Amino acid sequence: MLLSLAPMEGVTGSVFRRVHAVCFGALDRCYTPFVAPPRVGSAFGGKAMKELDPERNAGLDVVPQLLTKDADEFAWAAELLAEMGYREVNLNLGCPSGTVVAKGRDSGLLRDPAALDALLGDVCARSPIPVSVKTRLGIAGDAEYERLLEAFCHHPLAELIVHPRVRQDFYKGVPRQAAYGETLARAPFPVAYNGDIFSPDDLRSLVEAYPATRHVMLGRGIVANPALGRMLRGGQPATLAELRRFHDELFHAYEAEIGGNAVFRMKEWWSYAEGNFADPLAVRRAIRKVRKANEYEAAIARVFLQVPLAAR
Numbered sequence: 001m002l003l004s005l006a007p008m009e010g011v012t013g014s015v016f017r018r019v020h021a022v023c024f025g026a027l028d029r030c031y032t033p034f035v036a037p038p039r040v041g042s043a044f045g046g047k048a049m050k051e052l053d054p055e056r057n058a059g060l061d062v063v064p065q066l067l068t069k070d071a072d073e074f075a076w077a078a079e080l081l082a083e084m085g086y087r088e089v090n091l092n093l094g095c096p097s098g099t100v101v102a103k104g105r106d107s108g109l110l111r112d113p114a115a116l117d118a119l120l121g122d123v124c125a126r127s128p129i130p131v132s133v134k135t136r137l138g139i140a141g142d143a144e145y146e147r148l149l150e151a152f153c154h155h156p157l158a159e160l161i162v163h164p165r166v167r168q169d170f171y172k173g174v175p176r177q178a179a180y181g182e183t184l185a186r187a188p189f190p191v192a193y194n195g196d197i198f199s200p201d202d203l204r205s206l207v208e209a210y211p212a213t214r215h216v217m218l219g220r221g222i223v224a225n226p227a228l229g230r231m232l233r234g235g236q237p238a239t240l241a242e243l244r245r246f247h248d249e250l251f252h253a254y255e256a257e258i259g260g261n262a263v264f265r266m267k268e269w270w271s272y273a274e275g276n277f278a279d280p281l282a283v284r285r286a287i288r289k290v291r292k293a294n295e296y297e298a299a300i301a302r303v304f305l306q307v308p309l310a311a312r
């Protein structure tokens with residue numbers, strides 16, 4: 001079973017995947033949070049290069065993800081990525097990330113299967129490296145997926161990663177795994193599953209229902225519990241010492257990268273990770289008002305000393 005790290009803007013960037021690999025071993029593959037392609041003829045900008053710089057991704061199998069509906073920009077970016085040594089490029093469809101929606105950067109392609117079909121034809125023909133796609137089932141209703149799936153099946157995708165919710169679900173309700181099963185049965189290319197895998201039981205029931213499952217992408221589950229990959233392979237949950245080390249490495253790596261803003265990045269991580277502790281509310285209270293790095297470190301030291309881990 002191939003296990004990969006999901007793209008999560010502001011969360012699973014180059015710092016997170018490097019620290020995670022050092023502390024818990026590399027997952028089989030990592031996807032970068034989406035980057036916008038540069039204008040044709042230009043190079044990737046500074047923020048994108050932090051994600052894409054091969055040196056920062058050394059030792060990891062990284063697949064860059066692009067967010068665009070422009071075939072020329074996609075093809076140009078794919079050329080740049082191929083020159084950097086990447087062997088696959090992923091197209092993000094319908095990510096409901098706050099910044100994407102707020103800045104109107106959503107590609108809109110989930111709304112328009114004909115435009116999607118045309119774009120995929122174009123980019124698959126022109127990209128020098130294989131193209132994979134990450135999708136939801138549609139915008140508002142599951143019925144939209146039939147036409148999208150038909151469009152996907154016309155093209156030689158490297159892989160289709162399915163998060164079986166619609167965009168309007170955000171993360172509410174449960175993923176409709178049957179739509180993933182339908183994709184597995186019909187697609188002429190490899191298919192991956194993504195959505196709500198938080199424990200070995202979640203993976204077990206997915207694989208029982210869909211034994212052909214070969215690739216599972218992990219997002220919030222592994223951000224919250226960095227030992228999740230190990231547990232899915234039959235290993236032990238994280239000890240307190242392992243969590244502490246992971247936390248410290250992550251914080252210091254963010255400090256080196258973004259200085260004082262590291263505290264805010266870590267607070268976002270805690271919003272996923274507080275559930276590792278028996279009293280998540282105590283964790284939240286401890287860090288809520290903290291702004292400065294030294295206050296943050298003191299608050300976290302108390303959490304690790306005083307709040308026991310939740311049973312797993």
Ligand SMILES: Cc1cc2nc3c(=O)[nH]c(=O)nc-3n(C[C@H](O)[C@H](O)[C@H](O)COP(=O)(O)O)c2cc1C
Pocket residue numbers: 006007008009010011032033034065092093095097134163194195196197217218219220221
């Ligand atoms: C904060 C946040 C940022 C995300 N950013 C991206 C992104 O850049 N590209 C993308 O395709 N999906 C993005 N997603 C969606 C995740 O990759 C994934 O599909 C989703 O979290 C469901 O998987 P999970 O249940 O394992 O978390 C994001 C999700 C979250 C919560």
